[in-house]
Every structure is written in structure tokens, then in C-alpha cells.
Amino acid sequence: MFNLLKLSNLSTKKILNLTYLNLVKYSSFKEPQKSINPKKIEEKIKKTIQFFIENDLPDKNLENQVSDLKKSIKSQGDLLRNLKSDPNVQKEKIIQAIKELNSRQFQFRQKIEKYLNIVEEPEKFDVDNFESLLKERFFYDQSFSAYGGVSGLFDLGPLGCSIQNNLINELKKHFVLRDRMLQVDCSILTPEIVLKASGHLAKFSDIMVKDTQTNEPYRVDHLLKSEIEKLTKTSKNNSEFNEILKKIENSQLIEINEIDEIIKKFNIKSPKNNVLSSASPFNLMFKTEIGSKGHTGFMRPETAQGIFLNFKRLYDFNQKKLPLIVAQIGKSFRNEISPKSGLIRQREFLMAEIEHFVDPEKKNQNYEKFNQVENFKVNILSEEAQLNSKSFRKISLKEAIDENVIKSETIAYYIGRINQFCINSGIDSEKIRFRQHLNNEMAHYANECWDLECLTSYGWIECAGIADRSDFDLKQHSNFSGLKLQAERMNKIENSKESFVPHVIEPSFGIGRIMYTTLEHNYKIRPKSTKRFLSLPYHIAPYKCNILPLNESDEKLKPFISIISDLLINSEISHRIDDNSGAIGRRYWRSDECGIPYALTIDYETLNDNTVTVRDRDTTEQFRIKIEDIPSIIKQLGQDKNLWQKFKKN
């Protein structure tokens, strides 16, 4: 919320700026209050954008960057008005012009929002402090750092590994158990032919240039973007640059020749001011040789191919019934050119994929399980909203289907289930949105795509996705292998069996990104203090409790440690023992930083009455419980935190 006291010092434009910030926050992050009409807010935002288009922006640099775009919006507006006033113009041409205007306005709005840090950093968040906690407590850290480290590779320490295990367990319960999916575990090593058929060999690449002096590689899109943005600041005629930037943003810059020409024409150098090599595609798969006969193989870039190749076995296992729902959790590999951004961009990452095979004739019909989720309210950012510069809307999945925003009940079902999974895993429900892919950003195999995006200090990041891969993969493998990967159904007219290629809808999850988001959303600082803690949900927390003897050197207290530990082990409750020297407050603080929900303190009263104090991580409240009741009370609290007050009174 902006500070009214400081407003008096600001220019009108700055005030507008701040107002805009708040408007966007209102419309995006909070449950709209009854007194506030979201449509009116959206209108106000549009008016503010319009004002920015028509007037100079407060920041001159920004104004320079967007001035050409502003001109092109104005000229497109003029064109549209002319077309509308001409009775002989075809309707299609007008629609085309509207789309173009929307697209330009959308670009402009994106730039403004980025400038105002709305998209990337909507809230002040102390990333350094947060990441130092993760490092100090060894949630995870860079792999091989004794040898200088390898970027994009991370080791999970005990806390990170436990959280990952818990997330996997929740995935298995929430999806595999509940929907009786078939879980499989296929090979990571993959022969070349498979990835030729899947299209990864030809299309799974980024374009790269190298610094000819240092040999440092750069992703062309990242490099050109930053270098050309620099050029726009010093140049007056920016229309050509804007054209290039637009192509980069829409992933349209894929011709090697064109890239080489741009580099030559504008004399673009590396960030170290050296000459660049010519551009070349760099396939993102790790290549190796299987056996000693030179058979090329790759580390899989996704787990899905293993499922497609086993389609026949799995269809048989499912007694030749559709839908056939298969899940896989495992590592995949992408040889990113120069990965940064920590757990968000890893070269080796744990993912989960679900392949939901369905008869294409039934794909867009009712899905029997949809009624389980139809009333869930979810933040939906449709393609149409993006093209019309709108924000996301919180609507029920039933509304989304009724309005044809989501085309398939099966996709809507998974959107609801994934949303629930993320909230259960401790992700802030207000920082989740499902964003529909624009037509030009979909993967080579996909038809309709939705990304689950979470708002973090890295901006909105994709943590899961749902793609309609149609029959692309099964058809490709049928063509390449000669085996028919097909299902059978009754032909209603002839009353005979007929074969067909099923379609597949694929929810997929990046476990590392979900874990990162959970950690960030649960990072807290105690009021009026610098003490950090992680408010992780019980079932995600790395250990469920921590046994602390008040005085570590007192031999009288020691026997209680193993009594309590054995009780917890027999109830399968994971726990730590912190019997280090040091004040109890210090050890509570350490326990809180590890995200352990409950601390059990053995003190001198324990000797008299066999009780310990149990302390809640989030509230720091305490009460005493009998040692023999520990497992049952901890388990019940794990199921329902609200029981705390009841137990405390007893």
C-alpha cells in the first residue's frame, strides 16, 4: 500500500504511477471486496494506460524505449478509425486491425508493468536473506562447489531432500492413488531414433553465438535483446530495433541467416566487447554413446516418451480401456546454454508427468470427474485476456467451461486438481494463475496449453503445465517404428470394432520449481525482529518435530531423548535431535529456520512428571504434554492445526 504522507512531494505523474500500481495489485492479488467492482478497476487501468500512451512518461529512458511503440499504436488507432468509417471495408480486415492494435497495446502495457516492477517484483522480498537461509541450513546448494561448481546443477541437502520426498508422496496420493493412475519408471538413457521421432532432435534447441575471444556462449535471444535495448537508448530511429525486439519476444527470430545479418549490420559485440561467432542452433539434449559400438543416445529431455513407447503394454494392462492414465516421476535433463536463476533453471531436474489417453471423439465431451472440481475458483489468464491487455480473473471452473475459456472438461479437471495440490503444498493461492499459451509459444507437439504460474521473486514462473498433445507422439512413433500404437472402439453404425489413435492430455510438474515456490511463500520474519522462519505445512515440513534437552550436558535428561525418539520412530514420525550446547532460544530459532513445526523440550519438570513442552513454530506458543501422548498429539496436529487450542486447554 502506498504511503499517503509522502504523496505531497511527488509529481502528478508519479502519483498516477503509484495509483496504477495499486490498481493492478487490487485486481490481481486480493479477493475482490464487495465494494470494489473488478470491471471498474480494469477500466481505470485501461484509462491509465491510455493516459501513458498519450502523454510523456515520467522516466525519460523509458519514454525513449517506447516512443516508437506509442507512435505505432497511435497510427494503428487512426487506421482502425478510418477502416470503421468506410462502409465498403470487409469485416475481417477490421477484426485484423483490432487484433493488431490490441497486440501493440498489450506490448506497451507489458513494458509499463515491467518498468513499475509489477510483473517481476510485486512485493518487496529480501531474496538475499532468503537464499542465505537456504544455503546456511543446506536445503540445497550448488553441486561440485569444491571444484568450482557447475552451473545448473544442485544437490539437495537433508532438508531439501526431505521436502522433495514429501512433495513426491503428496503427488502420489493426490494424483496416482486418488485417480488410480498407473505409475511407471522408464529409462533415462534414450536411443537417437526415439528423439528423432518425437521431434526433439530437430526442434529442441536454442540458437547460440560465442564470444570469439573467450569462447563464452550466449543464447542469441537473450543477448540480442539486451544489446538492442541498449542501442535504442542512443539511437533516434528505433522502428527497426523495435521490429527485432518484437520478433524476439514472439520467438519469431529463428532463421540463422537473419540473426547473422543483424549482428553484422548493427555491429553487435559480446558483453565483453569482443567479436561474436556466427549463430548456430544448440540442441539442449545431453548426448552420449550407449555400448561400445558408437550408438548415439541422449539423456531424456522429458519423461513422457517412455510412456508413449509403452502404450500397448499399458493399454493391455488397463484391460483395453480408455481413459488410460499413466504417471511417471523422474529426472530429466536439459543442457541449458548458460543457466542462472538457481532451482528455477536446472540442467538436471525432477519432474512428474501424467499422460491421460482419451478417445479423440470424447476429448471435448463431458468428463465424469469434472463435477468434483467445477466449483473451485481459480485465477485464469486466457489468451483473449492477454491479447486485450487484461489481467487474470478468479472464476469457477464451471464458468470457465461455460464461457468456453477452457475448451475441455478434462483440462479443467486437471487445472482444479493441480491448483488444489499447490495450495496443499503451501503455495499462496493468491499467487497462482493459470495462463493460456498464446498460439505462437506452444511446443512443437502441443494443441492447447495452460501453464500454472506462481508469483515469486523471479516473477511469474511456470511450475506446472497442461498440454493437449493430441495424437502427435503416438502417430510419430507409429510411423518411425512401424508398430501401430492404437486403441479400439466399437463403430456404432457398422457395430464392428475399429482402430484409432488416442489423443493425450498431459499435466506436467517441475518438482524443483514447486519446492522453490513453497519455500519462498513460507519464508517469514517474526514481527519486530530479524528472526526468520519457514511456515511450511506439516506434511511438507522436512522433519515433524525436534527433540531438545534443556541442558545438553545434564546426564539426567539424556535418557528421555531416546525414549521420545523411539516413540516417534515407532509411529513413523520423522524428527531431529538438537542436543547441542547453546541456549534453548537459539535452538528454537534454528529449528524454526529448518521449518520444523513442533519442538519438544525436555526440562527438569520432565524428571518429576514425565511431561515435555511442545512449542508451535508459527505462533511460538507452548504447553505441556505427557511423553506417551506425543506421537498421537503430533499426528493429530499434523492433520488439523486448529486442534492446538483444544489440546492446550486440556
Add this chain to the structure above:
Amino acid sequence: MFNLLKLSNLSTKKILNLTYLNLVKYSSFKEPQKSINPKKIEEKIKKTIQFFIENDLPDKNLENQVSDLKKSIKSQGDLLRNLKSDPNVQKEKIIQAIKELNSRQFQFRQKIEKYLNIVEEPEKFDVDNFESLLKERFFYDQSFSAYGGVSGLFDLGPLGCSIQNNLINELKKHFVLRDRMLQVDCSILTPEIVLKASGHLAKFSDIMVKDTQTNEPYRVDHLLKSEIEKLTKTSKNNSEFNEILKKIENSQLIEINEIDEIIKKFNIKSPKNNVLSSASPFNLMFKTEIGSKGHTGFMRPETAQGIFLNFKRLYDFNQKKLPLIVAQIGKSFRNEISPKSGLIRQREFLMAEIEHFVDPEKKNQNYEKFNQVENFKVNILSEEAQLNSKSFRKISLKEAIDENVIKSETIAYYIGRINQFCINSGIDSEKIRFRQHLNNEMAHYANECWDLECLTSYGWIECAGIADRSDFDLKQHSNFSGLKLQAERMNKIENSKESFVPHVIEPSFGIGRIMYTTLEHNYKIRPKSTKRFLSLPYHIAPYKCNILPLNESDEKLKPFISIISDLLINSEISHRIDDNSGAIGRRYWRSDECGIPYALTIDYETLNDNTVTVRDRDTTEQFRIKIEDIPSIIKQLGQDKNLWQKFKKN
């Protein structure tokens, strides 16, 4: 058991032969009965071996193969007698001679036992039938078989994947939870320097030759062994051949030049009778490039290195205390030259490793947890027993420590815990032995090693191991990285802190091999029938129950399927639904083949009284239970099968 009726037709030698077979069986596989003295059996075996040494063997081919060895045993016996009769000879020389005699006799015994199929195939087991079951029900199958398959790579289907998940859960409960180990998850991709330091780059290889026509690669030891054994059959002067065979068996044939000479001298050809290439070492690691700058990396051949490299972070996490016990479960990769033997020899395999870091001064002292296992009786095959041609002994771990057969209580502790884990996982306790490594077979980093071997249709296979890796790895990485990987302790004399390099004891597990053994040991055929079933323990079984409507097409029965399924889901009990058409007996049979412990049948009584029948997979017994009691009864039966009779009566 041999058939007395047929004995009359056999020669004395054949009878001796069969007797021997039974003697070995008695001493190895059965709990010794009171009337049978194992020492006497071992003596009888020795006498039989002695008879075989002194007389011609029943099979002329075998006699040819071992005749040189027999001669060398006789001459060594003569030498020993001479030495013993000479009062001036040093005691050491006599001990040396005894060792050599024992070693030759051991070689001979091994050959005989192999010939008699005692080592490889102790019991008739229908491998084909068993493996066809695994394939038909898709427990696992070869990867990429649509494209011809890749040997050494396997995909786990729904049943295999569930069993693997269950084994991982049991490992985590049995080891990680109970011993409060720190579990980590480190990168698979590993830069070259790490594997240079660990010794894998130089030493983790097999020697290979290629058929110069077909380019087919062969492991030199495997090829020379079979080709030279052929030559011994046609040649009269076998002493040189036996020398080579002995070297191969003792892994002493490692000089490339020597191998090339042998191939040349005896004109050894490929199995397809083509000229062989010269020999070359073939490193068993999969190589790749990380990033685009040509940095060589490998897929890790073991998970352990990730733990060693994180030693400092983990030691800090453990509050600078030893023992520090770290576990990791993950995939490792070995590029076997030409893998056969199914799940036993995979190029990509799931393993678990535990690194138990300990102060070397305390390594061979008492371990506080040893009393938890000291009375466990375990089959122990010591180095001494192997050199003296003895079989394994079932002794308590306390005896093994007292007799100094196992040197360290920590190793003994893990032997006891691993033994228990395997038995809990459904492995036949009579088919488990712990075999000590002979001095010349230990890995380059190891000091004392024990393998857990299980008897299967592939012979005794290594399923787990415990190695004392001493301070090898930490020292190597300290030297290569320049970082001191050390711990601290109080110096008792000076009362000051001193640094030292901890030693590490490493239990490791091949999950695929444990799974295979569990499946084989639980494969059963119903008496007087051909019906197969898998008697997997409840917590290992892929699904806990199977819901079967008696008549799949009857709409009245259908609602009960989802009622029961929802009850099971809410209790987190995994299950299948078999609502296919087909007689109920057929579906029971299918359920049994999948190893599902309980079948729940919905029939017409269900409509009247809300009960179903529950059927036990192993006994096929049935009784009726109320639908609402299903989760509780299934869970209790899962804990204790013996409750069946109690529930049946109620």
C-alpha cells in the same frame, strides 16, 4: 532330493556324485536338523572332494579340464609333506604352502560344484515360466522395444514401479528414519575432475576386444575364458591354459600386451570365427558434454561421490558430530559392454548408498547400536572359509565378532540390519549369505568388504554390500580440490582440538536386484495345478486389494465399486478394480499373478446386507465382511496376517 528308485541303474561314481549334491544341499540350504551334525557333513564333503582328486571324474571332458589342476594339487601336497618333515624349514614357508594348497583345492571344488550345477542352480526353477509371468503382467520389460530394444535398459510397468516404490519406502523407514540418517539427493551429471579424483576414470573399466568383421565387442575375460576352456578339451598340455584361466579368475589378467600376446599365440578368434582386434580398456562410464564449451562430464557410476563432496556441509548440519550417517537413493549408470541377465545387469539402475563416517580411532571399537542385532543369526561365508573350501555358517553376529570373523561392530550392525531388511522384503532367509571379499577382488577404494548374496536362478547374486572405504575418497578429494575435508576431535593429551580425516563404512543396495530376488522367491505354483501366484508380503505388494464385481455388466452392482474405492482411497490403501467381463475365477487368477494380497468381491448378497467377500491370495480362503470395515480389516491384516482366522470367526 534324489530318487532312490533310479539309483540301481547308476554307476558308483554317479551315486557318489548325487550324494555329494545332497550333502552340499544339506549343509547350505536347510536349517541343520538336530540329528545331523554340520561338521560331519562338511567332513564328508571334503572326503568326497579328496576322492574326486584321487580318482577319475565321471565326465571325461571335466576330467580333461581339471587334470592339470589335480596334478598341481598332488604336487603341492607332496611339497607340503616334505616341508613339514624338514625341521629346518621356517614356519612361514609352511603356512605359505598350506595357503597355496587350500587355494588350489578351492579352485577344484569350485569347478566340481559348478559342473554339478550346485552353485548356479541349486533347485529346479522354471525360469521361463516365471519370466513370462513378469512380462505378461508388465512388471518390467525391455526399454524401447518398439525400436528393437536396447540391452541393459528396462522400463518398470505399474506393478514393478509400485514394488520399487514400496522397497524405497521400506528402505527409508528401516534405515533413514530408524537411524535418523541424513538423506540427500545429488546430481547425476558429474564433471571429469571428480571421477579423476575418485579413481573411476583410471580404474572403472573392463578390457574389451572386437570382432574385426562384425565390430561386435566382447569382454576379454569372458571371451578368453570360454575360448581357452574349449582349447583345453582338445589339447593335451594344459598347464599354460590353466595358468591363464587362473589369472582370469583372480582378475590378474590386466596387462593389455599380455592379452594381445595370448590372443596371437593361441590364434584365438571371435565366437563367429573372425580375427579379433587388439585389446583396449573400455571405461564403463557414460560420457557427455556439459554446457557448450566442451566440458567433459559423466553420468555417475555410484551415488557416493555426491556425499563425499558435501562432507563439510553435512558435518556442519550434523553439528560437527560423528558418526555422521548420510543416505542417498538414486540412479547410477554403467555402460556394460554386452549386458545380459535381465534386471541383474542394467546399464541404468536404482541404488541406495549409506555413508557412515566415523573417527578411525573408534572404527573398530564398540558400536553403541550393536546390541540391537547381536543375537541375530546370519549366514556368514568368511574369506577363511572360502580359502578352505568350506560352506557358510549360520552364526550369531556376537559370535562373528567374538571369533573376529567380522572385524568391526559397525559392519556387523549393518549386516544384521540389511539381513532383516531383506527378510522383511520377502527374500527367503535361507537363500541369503554374507560373503567376505577375497583380498584380490576388492574395489580400488575398499579395505574390508562383505557382499550380501542371494541365491536365485542366476546363482548367488550380489544384492547389497558393505565396504570399509577407509579415508580413501575424502583424502583424494582433499588432494584434488585443495579443500580440507576433515573433522575435529579433542586431543586427549594436549586437551586441544585436532583435525583428522574420517573413515567411512558404506552399505549399498541394488534395488533392481533386490526386487528381482523378491519376485523370484515369492513365485509359487498352486499344488496340483499350473496356476501361478506371487506371495509378496503385504507392504511390498504392488496393490493391497482388488475390487471385483461378480458380474461386470450388472448395473446394480456398479455403485458399490466406487463406494469401496473411495473408502480405500481415504485410508490411503492402493487398489485395482477389475470390472472386466470374464468368470470370477479367471479374475482371481489374474489378481494372484499380480501379487495382490486380497480380493474384494461384490455379489448379490452385497445388495442385501452391504457385505463383500474378502479372499486371501495365498490360501484362497474367503469370508464376508461389512463394507465399512474394509479399510480397517485390510490394514490390520497387512500388519499381521495371522489375524485372518480371528476375523474369519467373527
